[in-house]
Amino acid sequence: MLRIAVPNKGSLSGPAAAMLHEAGYRQRTDAKELVILDDANEVQFFFLRPRDIAVYVGSGKLDIGITGRDLLLDSAAAAEEVLQLGFARSTFHFAGTPGTAGAVQDLDGVTIATSYPGVVEKHLAEHGVHAGGIVRLHGAVETALELGVAQVIADVVETGTTLANLGLQIIGEPIMESEGIVIRPAGADTTDERAQRFLRRLQSVLVARSYVLMDYDIRMEGVEAAVALTPGLESPTVSPLHKKGWAAVRAMVPADQAQSIMDELVTVGARAILVTRIHACRI
Numbered sequence: 001m002l003r004i005a006v007p008n009k010g011s012l013s014g015p016a017a018a019m020l021h022e023a024g025y026r027q028r029t030d031a032k033e034l035v036i037l038d039d040a041n042e043v044q045f046f047f048l049r050p051r052d053i054a055v056y057v058g059s060g061k062l063d064i065g066i067t068g069r070d071l072l073l074d075s076a077a078a079a080e081e082v083l084q085l086g087f088a089r090s091t092f093h094f095a096g097t098p099g100t101a102g103a104v105q106d107l108d109g110v111t112i113a114t115s116y117p118g119v120v121e122k123h124l125a126e127h128g129v130h131a132g133g134i135v136r137l138h139g140a141v142e143t144a145l146e147l148g149v150a151q152v153i154a155d156v157v158e159t160g161t162t163l164a165n166l167g168l169q170i171i172g173e174p175i176m177e178s179e180g181i182v183i184r185p186a187g188a189d190t191t192d193e194r195a196q197r198f199l200r201r202l203q204s205v206l207v208a209r210s211y212v213l214m215d216y217d218i219r220m221e222g223v224e225a226a227v228a229l230t231p232g233l234e235s236p237t238v239s240p241l242h243k244k245g246w247a248a249v250r251a252m253v254p255a256d257q258a259q260s261i262m263d264e265l266v267t268v269g270a271r272a273i274l275v276t277r278i279h280a281c282r283i
């Protein structure tokens with residue numbers, strides 16, 4: 001039985017549950033369920049606080065976990081990233097009232113409030129900066145400035161709305177980029193078939209979401225120019241049409257390029273171009 005840690009709340013939990021459902025795994029129907037067994041797939045899911053997931057996986061008590069890259073780094077757990085999932089994307093920044101500081105080098109002796117002291121301490125050490133102190137908070141970190149708990153904050157920024165609403169400005173370069181990731185214990189057996197199967201299923205969801213299937217008809221003499229536009233993953237399927245001198249082509253194309261590829265295909269003579277969503281796949 002593969003034991004997998006899944007975020008039980010916060011920005012990671014909804015997208016993680018949706019991805020696992022799409023990958024064919026049983027998910028909980030009640031948010032109060034903390035452990036569920038998916039017998040058919042031989043996995044057990046443990047719904048844990050996102051911040052604790054790297055700790056459990058790093059200790060080897062669980063085989064795999066879904067968490068945020070920033071949470072993994074903050075925990076300093078002996079776990080490693082094995083797959084990026086593309087959701088809960090955020091950037092981690094220092095911020096303060098305008099004029100407080102221009103770069104990380106200006107933070108010598110400055111008090112910094114954050115929910116991610118591990119990430120901040122590592123970044124300061126890399127830049128040889130000695131803060132005046134780090135105040136650990138569990139949320140609503142931006143408010144620490146108005147309440148005088150710290151002079152600067154370090155926090156997650158997604159749209160920048162929270163900072164803008166409080167009249168705060170980003171200081172210096174991003175500390176790190178984060179997103180939902182899959183982690184395994186450091187040095188875990190990479191040939192473990194059960195873990196590989198789980199990772200393959202999630203990778204397949206990522207591919208199914210980011211590609212579409214494109215079909216079109218084209219005269220034989222136009223096939224080479226057309227397949228150059230739709231090379232597919234391996235190579236496109238080209239089949240003869242009943243009408244002499246014509247072929248049908250089928251290829252996977254990146255979903256976000258589908259419209260521009262269709263524009264190009266029309267110029268090389270393609271007709272009846274159809275785009276279909278991919279429900280599931282294995283590549």
Ligand SMILES: Nc1ncnc2c1ncn2[C@@H]1O[C@H](COP(=O)(O)OP(=O)(O)OP(=O)(O)O)[C@@H](O)[C@H]1O
Nearest residue numbers: 009010011012050068069070088089090156158178
């Ligand atoms: N507004 C946001 N947009 C995108 N990702 C976010 C956002 N806020 C937090 N995250 C990401 O979510 C993960 C933190 O999850 P966690 O559940 O601890 O906090 P949360 O999503 O802010 O939830 P809450 O604050 O309600 O507890 C981190 O990887 C972080 O980068």
Ligand SMILES: O=P(O)(O)OC[C@H]1O[C@H](OP(=O)(O)OP(=O)(O)O)[C@H](O)[C@@H]1O
Nearest residue numbers: 139140141156157158159160161162163
């Ligand atoms: O750039 P934005 O789009 O405004 O998003 C960033 C905000 O979202 C998160 O807060 P959350 O709502 O999770 O509350 P919290 O601070 O209590 O964690 C994060 O801590 C920032 O405050």
Ligand SMILES: [Mg+2]
Nearest residue numbers: 010011139140
């Ligand atoms: Mg939050």
